[in-house]
Amino acid sequence: MELRHLRYFCAVAEELNITRASERLHIAQPALTRQIKQLEEEIGAELFGREPRGLSLTPAGKFFVEQALQVLERVSNAIEGTRRVARTRRAIFGVGFVPTLFYGYLPSLIRRLRQDETIEIILAELMTLQQIQALKAGRIDMGFGRIRIDDPMVEQEMLFDEPILAALSSAHPLAKRPPSLAELAKISLITYPASPGPNFSDIVLGLFRRRGLGVHVIQQTNDVQTALGLVAAEMGFTLVPEVVRHIQRDGIVYLPLAESNITSPVLCSRRKEPLSAVMRKANEILYDLLKKGDDR
Numbered sequence: 001m002e003l004r005h006l007r008y009f010c011a012v013a014e015e016l017n018i019t020r021a022s023e024r025l026h027i028a029q030p031a032l033t034r035q036i037k038q039l040e041e042e043i044g045a046e047l048f049g050r051e052p053r054g055l056s057l058t059p060a061g062k063f064f065v066e067q068a069l070q071v072l073e074r075v076s077n078a079i080e081g082t083r084r085v086a087r088t089r090r091a092i093f094g095v096g097f098v099p100t101l102f103y104g105y106l107p108s109l110i111r112r113l114r115q116d117e118t119i120e121i122i123l124a125e126l127m128t129l130q131q132i133q134a135l136k137a138g139r140i141d142m143g144f145g146r147i148r149i150d151d152p153m154v155e156q157e158m159l160f161d162e163p164i165l166a167a168l169s170s171a172h173p174l175a176k177r178p179p180s181l182a183e184l185a186k187i188s189l190i191t192y193p194a195s196p197g198p199n200f201s202d203i204v205l206g207l208f209r210r211r212g213l214g215v216h217v218i219q220q221t222n223d224v225q226t227a228l229g230l231v232a233a234e235m236g237f238t239l240v241p242e243v244v245r246h247i248q249r250d251g252i253v254y255l256p257l258a259e260s261n262i263t264s265p266v267l268c269s270r271r272k273e274p275l276s277a278v279m280r281k282a283n284e285i286l287y288d289l290l291k292k293g294d295d296r
Contacts (some may be wrong), residue, residue: 093278164241
């Protein structure tokens with residue numbers, strides 16, 4: 001499958017007419033029909049329904065068009081970004097992060113780095129294990145996560161321990177005071193992310209397991225925003241890093257836990273190599289933010 005197949009498919013999906021799509025793409029109608037057929041054969045699913053009154057997208061086609069448009073947009077953005085870097089000769093600095101950390105120090109770090117017009121910042125939302133892989137491959141230069149991973153090519157620096165809070169429906173009986181883990185274990189838990197570990201979900205489950213507490217996971221979600229939505233719908237509770245309290249949602253309260261010192265580490269990962277000028281600058285900004293307690 002090539003990018004042109006995706007472009008051809010998206011054009012036909014938008015026009016729902018081979019003749020108009022072929023005119024728009026400036027290719028012959030039989031050739032376009034053949035390309036679409038080849039794409040369907042490669043995928044193993046019919047993307048279009050062929051009816052006397054014209055084409056229609058099948059359920060598989062509707063799903064695929066959304067994915068194809070995202071791929072084409074990312075390719076377009078990558079090309080434009082590459083051209084911009086080539087024009088400005090900026091130094092590329094890639095930063096990976098787990099989603100919850102984007103509510104803390106990270107926006108301030110990015111904002112201050114972007115003030116330097118010689119630096120082009122590339123952001124990537126990645127789980128900690130993915131960050132380690134991206135660091136080793138050179139796709140990012142600095143990663144922010146919560147899981148300790150031992151790798152000889154990567155160093156992880158502990159920035160601080162962040163308190164963990166309980167997110168509960170404001171209507172729940174436990175929402176009136178700091179709940180204990182034993183009390184929370186009696187109601188349903190919503191965890192995130194749903195991706196394979198190690199991740200924040202493992203940290204949460206480990207808190208209960210180490211205390212001999214069984215907990216019923218009613219739902220796994222991909223992100224904290226969805227988890228909070230389910231909490232607001234009174235499906236259960238979730239545990240979140242303290243920084244998530246900045247997400248204001250109706251019907252939700254954030255409470256400290258009755259137990260003391262229930263925290264999640266915030267780690268910065270870097271390749272083990274001599275520091276570049278950009279990395280030195282990023283470190284200076286990061287340590288300044290930590291010293292001032294900015295956005296924590």
